Amino acid sequence: MKPPGESAMRGAAPSWLGGAGLVEERRARLLEHPAVRAWRELGRERLEPVRVLAGRKHPASMQLWPLYRLEGVGDGGRSVIAKWCTGEGGRAERMIYEEVLPAVPVEAPRYYGSVDDARSGGFWLFLEYVEGEKYSRLVPLHRALAARWLALLHASPPGAAARARLPDGGPPRHLANLRGARDRILGHRANLALSADEVGFLELLVARLDELEAIWGRLEEACIGLPPALVHGDFKGSNLRIRNGRDGPTLVAFDWGESAFGVPAVDLAQSALPESALCAIPDLEIYESAVRSRNPQVERRTIQRVAQCGTIFRAVAAVRWAAYGLETEWPALSVQSMRFFDADLSYALQAAGWARP
DSSP states (O other), rough: OOOOTHHHHHHSSOOOOTTHHHHHHHHHHHHHSSEEEEEEEETTTSSOOOOOOOBOOOOOOOOOSSEEEEOOSGGOOOEEEEEEEEEEEEEHHHHIIIIGGGSSOSOOOOOOEEOOOOTOEEEEEEEEEEOEEHHHHHHTTHHHHHHHHHHHHTSSSHHHHHHHHHHBHHHHHHHHHHHHHHHHHHTTTOOTOHHHHHHHHHHHHHHHHHHHHHTTTHHHHHHTOOOEEESSSOOOGHHHHHHEEETTTEEEEETTTOEEOOOOGGGOOOOTTTOOOOOOOOOHHHHHHHTTTTOOOHHHHHHHHHHHHHHHHHHHHHHHHHGGGGGGSHHHHHHHHHHHHHHHHHHHHHTOOOOOO
């Protein structure tokens, strides 16, 4: 049944959108938006967006991150991403866009600039909103494009000054992730919303992390063989798009907040679970071919061994991020994600021969 008066409402001419009052109210609110105020400080040609769309909700923290899409202000009327940054990750990401990527032959979003906030110590990054086909780890072409993109990235080391200021991407960074994940699980295992089954799983996961820390020296040895490189650090499908150009499809990667300099293991991570969103699963054979064209001494077994380490590192980092959800009243979503990441971790340990009998 239709609501009373609906037919009559359809015939009425809308008055809000044509009225000056709403237009002025919207414009006033627009100009007060923190991301819009910062964008206007850049002095670009298009200063006022058509709309401001809120960014994603972080699946781990369940909190709204300061990330917005400003419609219509970029070159050609395109959208621009306004990203609020603080801390080491934010500073590294800004340096990547300002100093590193201009000299690296990989596709990346256009960087419009940044605006500091003196009161908070944070800053806004303004980047091209990347449109294109969503990356699928199930599409061989996408995995091939990912492999070639990574080979170019890893063969293009940043300058000495930038390299010295990037976080260390070696095994110690991932060991810190392991300890952080374990501490957060232990700190929130008494969450009243957790079921007995979920608590039992978390106990087993902590035991696996304990076992992994006990053999950490093996991972450090297994990572030897590939030269240190610029590492994206969060190379997964949601941070990738496929764009079609005159020369064919190309891959574009964004979200460089986990970038570092060190062993490129985490970028090469693999997964045997179709349901897992752990990583992009780049084609290692194509990666090997591209890398060996520049460095013939690199062996296939070395790439495969380092990629196994990368899967472990990536799974540990994913567990750490998911564990933030244990602080909320809805921990079940985080536990469900951790089950997938734990399965990836178990598979990688078995493939490397490090799983406990």
